[in-house]
Amino acid sequence: MTGDSNVNFTVLHRTCKLVVLLCLLHISVTLVFYLRSFDIRLAFVQNQQSHKPKDLTTSKILKDVELTEQDSVQPRKVSGVVDVANVSEEIKILGNCPETSPLLVGPLRIEFSTPVNLDMVRNENPNVKTGGRFKPSNCIALQKVAIIIPFRNREEHLKFWLYYLHPILQRQQLDYGVYVINQDDNEVFNRAKLLNVGYAEALKEYDYGCFIFSDVDLIPMDDRNTYKCFSQPRHLSVSMDKFGFRLPYNQYFGGVSSMSKEQYLKINGFPNNYWGWGGEDDDIYNRLNIKGMSISRPSGPIGKCRMIRHERDAKNDPNPQRFDRIAHTRDTMQVDGINSLSYKVVRVEKEQLYTKISVDLGKPSQ
Numbered sequence: 462m463t464g465d466s467n468v469n470f471t472v473l474h475r476t477c478k479l480v481v482l483l484c485l486l487h488i489s490v491t492l493v494f495y496l497r498s499f500d501i502r503l504a505f506v507q508n509q510q511s512h513k514p515k516d517l518t519t520s521k522i523l524k525d526v527e528l529t530e531q532d533s534v535q536p537r538k539v540s541g542v543v544d545v546a547n548v549s550e551e552i553k554i555l556g557n558c559p560e561t562s563p564l565l566v567g568p569l570r571i572e573f574s575t576p577v578n579l580d581m582v583r584n585e586n587p588n589v590k591t592g593g594r595f596k597p598s599n600c601i602a603l604q605k606v607a608i609i610i611p612f613r614n615r616e617e618h619l620k621f622w623l624y625y626l627h628p629i630l631q632r633q634q635l636d637y638g639v640y641v642i643n644q645d646d647n648e649v650f651n652r653a654k655l656l657n658v659g660y661a662e663a664l665k666e667y668d669y670g671c672f673i674f675s676d677v678d679l680i681p682m683d684d685r686n687t688y689k690c691f692s693q694p695r696h697l698s699v700s701m702d703k704f705g706f707r708l709p710y711n712q713y714f715g716g717v718s719s720m721s722k723e724q725y726l727k728i729n730g731f732p733n734n735y736w737g738w739g740g741e742d743d744d745i746y747n748r749l750n751i752k753g754m755s756i757s758r759p760s761g762p763i764g765k766c767r768m769i770r771h772e773r774d775a776k777n778d779p780n781p782q783r784f785d786r787i788a789h790t791r792d793t794m795q796v797d798g799i800n801s802l803s804y805k806v807v808r809v810e811k812e813q814l815y816t817k818i819s820v821d822l823g824k825p826s827q
């Protein structure tokens with residue numbers, strides 16, 4: 462009897478120890494998982510709409526080799542003598558930016574209910590220099606990108622664009638400049654000609670190799686949709702909210718697109734004689750197609766974007782000639798484009814967040 466109860470007690474004692482050990486194990490595993498998920502949640506919260514791109518401040522080591530916004534990596538002159546030692550040091554320390562920026566955060570929350578205050582945008586983007594210029598301070602950007610925005614009387618839209626795009630473009634580690642090309646005449650709006658002007662004017666300022674052509678009312682919903690150039694011309698605004706997040710038709714090339722200098726010149730730039738709404742983007746698509754290029758696009762989810770809702774603008778009614786014009790791209794593209802561009806610059810304004818170039822586009826030829 463006593464022997465049996467001793468045995469029972471020992472078994473009970475061991476079972477209890479085992480249960481206590483299992484509980485401890487369970488608690489530690491739960492704790493580890495909790496702490497890890499806390500980390501992830503914290504990172505998510507930081508990433509969501511952080512308009513201060515992380516890690517864009519100049520690190521200690523880079524203070525010595527910081528470049529001004531106009532510099533490329535060029536020999537620095539010390540009392541008239543090129544300081545070769547410092548040059549190679551700069552190149553060694555800086556190095557190229559990675560193919561995919563480590564600063565990207567993915568999907569973004571984009572909404573237009575609260576108006577934007579530009580003072581706040583300026584304060585939140587201290588590294589954007591006069592004229593809307595930026596380049597990463599800790600690596601050499603892979604592309605020099607001019608962003609061209611056709612514009613007339615859309616100040617509120619421009620504020621949203623600057624508010625959302627500057628942080629995104631900085632996280633994308635681009636060497637970029639923002640050019641708002643303002644049609645400052647009384648004629649009907651001409652989107653494609655303004656884009657040509659933007660190309661020509663941006664090149665007068667810097668050795669850009671890549672051009673982004675963006676409507677002022679389109680905001681990407683994912684910063685992995687990089688505003689750069691690819692081996693083929695790229696259509697970036699592939700899933701717009703207004704089209705139910707899909708392409709309206711396969712050849713659609715409107716909204717936001719990118720082209721390298723070479724690709725742009727191959728098609729003689731854009732048509733200058735689409736006055737009023739519609740068709741100019743189809744003409745550009747035809748030009749690319751005629752020259753044997755294909756369209757590169759991000760995936761649907763990464764290419765999502767929101768359009769700021771608006772009514773039709775004055776002086777931008779649908780162009781009745783557009784169908785006839787897009788039927789003749791093959792004949793017209795040799796003579797109508799960057800090689801026939803003429804306009805007058807009325808004013809150049811260097812704002813903190815963008816360069817505004819006001820132009821007189823002249824009159825429609827017929």
Ligand code: UDH
Pocket residue numbers: 610611612613614615650652675676677678679738771772773774775777
């Ligand atoms: N744009 C201006 N000012 C204008 C006209 C056009 O800045 O007066 C620019 C702007 O960058 C705009 C782009 O040209 O994003 C394209 O013009 P759009 O926005 O008028 O073209 P979209 O096809 O809209 O987006 C057409 C009018 C739809 C009216 C719908 C009414 N419910």
Ligand code: NGS
Pocket residue numbers: 709715738739740741742743783784787
């Ligand atoms: C096509 C237009 C394009 C325009 C697209 C989307 O019909 O210029 O609709 O327009 N082509 C012609 O008219 C020939 S949207 O719905 O964004 O207003 O970009």
